[in-house]
Amino acid sequence: MGSNRTNFRVIGLFLLLISMLLFAGGCNNKNNVLSAKQLTDNTPLTVKVLDVGQGDAILIRGGGQVILIDTGDVPDRDKLVSFLKSEKITTIDKLIITHPHADHLGGFAALVGQFAIKQIIDSGQITTTALFRQYLTAAQKKQIAFTVASEGDQFDLGSGILLRVLAPGKPLLTGTDSDLNNNSIVLRLTFGKFSMLFAGDAEQVEETQILKKYSREMKSTVLKVGHHGSRTSSSLPFLAAVAPEAAVISVGLNNDYHHPHPSILKRYEKQKTTVFRTDLHGTVTIAINGENYTIMREKGENAK
Template sequence: MNKIFKSRLILLFITVILLLSITLSGCNVQDSSNEVGKDQLAVHFIDVGQADSILIQFPNGQTSLIDGGNRDDKDLVVNYIKEQGIKKIDYLIATHPHEDHIGGLPEVINTFEIGKIYMPKKSANTKIFERVVKSIKDKGLKATVAKGGIDIINDNDLKFKIIAPNSDNYSDTNEYSIVNKLEYKNISFLFTGDAEKESEEEMLNLGYNLSSDVLKVGHHGSRTSTSDKFLKAVNPKYGVISLGKNNDYGHPHKEAIDTLKNNNVNILRTDELGTIRIISDGEKLILPKNIESNTVQNTTVEKSIYIGNKNTNVYHSEECSRLPNEKNRVIFNTKEEAEKSGYRPDKQCVK
């Protein structure tokens, strides 16, 4: 082997090694599968089995965690949050003091920087509830008592508020559940914890705007939640059910599934799909690719809106050729919402 050939062989070997090193390091650095784009909202329904845990990344850079799963889920929840590159939970919400909602929260509180904490005015004589309270106290924090009407975030394009509980005394702990409404531009989510029909009826009677694109179905799909009247007011495109496979409660109950199907709601279940992450730019929903085609036909869904004219009290479809000037417009999510506000349809463009 002459010296020139040997030198070229060595050079080729070094080049290959360098290329491999760059490629491998690039895979580690460039992997952006968990990144959320600028001005995007991301809602993660974490698969914690027969429990609830929802992570929200707001477009303003803040975060919220609604519930923390069971005690056995603490590492799963903590690791999932870390994988998103999150170091602070700005708004920690413990919907109600049942173990399958607060079980992992002590570990979350001990691991991350915590901003504000919201809990209902309901305690429990359980060790896990005592651990949650102790973790809050040990970190020098205090919980804010949650009740309907509290604004957590109230910006022009981003709103996150509490719309339940609305009473101080319920016979069932589930009814104390904190219910949150999230709105980002023209997209909205409703998170209901384990709220049941009594709380649903209160929200309806108090006149809250419940209309939402995505509903976190109450109480893991139990028949005690998601009344037909409530669901019609929410009118969601998607209903997410957080539950475990072959659970002892028979969730989701047939009655709840039938109600969802009868109202043309696309059902997304964590026991079938695992963790469900929904991203939005405020105008459309971007759904996970692992949703089967017989559940949802398209992974990107445009938001349908109706545009009212403040001067004429007539509402139009967004494709209508007779839309009012921007300053005279009012936006409605459904025909029902427009008509309840005293607007009548433009008969030529609203079918």
């Protein structure tokens, strides 16, 4: 009996030590991840990379402002609208169209009738598509303030939250494999110790251009991966400069483009960046309080 009690005591002490170690390990997480409990609706800044299939739509809420980067593609319009409504959004303060491809501009027509849009921030590129013409016509008809962004511009969202434009430069790039992609608006959001880079569909040429000018200011906590994880983007020098702890790929399940490319996923893995994907994880939410941040996925396991 006596020795049994001793054994139990030893086991008890062992379990206590293990749980203390686990607890300490949890607190020392290198990403300063907040527990879900610490996270409340009052988080001063949230970024949601919305699950809109193959395309981009990213919602930023902070400083009392609603910012939407891109609008997803035409088939996912209803999904976008119902998401914004579920967030009780009635006004979009700034709608940023990184570039006029359908998978970024396609949802605009649905938004313009249902939400007040105060300002459009555009890359200044022109295309001949019907979608683009309708966008310009609707923006004009609704008399939405229309700003063409270029490198060096900065938007102060209030409460210490800044959104800086790193590209496109002036003049716009020409003669690349995709000028529309390579003149994407690329943004860096900063709040306290946190930063996030939104790469639009920037390909290697634009990445190199940004590197030349901003190499020392590109390091970011989180990266919205360029061009849906295509191998045209996430070039090694660019990734090394951004050095994100986490990366989010906005991509449709089983998409026709086979995004993201396996070699690009490997590149992030090699750099020990945790990758989140909207096709596997649904909407990816990043909640930031200036000191710490946490990333939540709607479904699924971490991508490797």
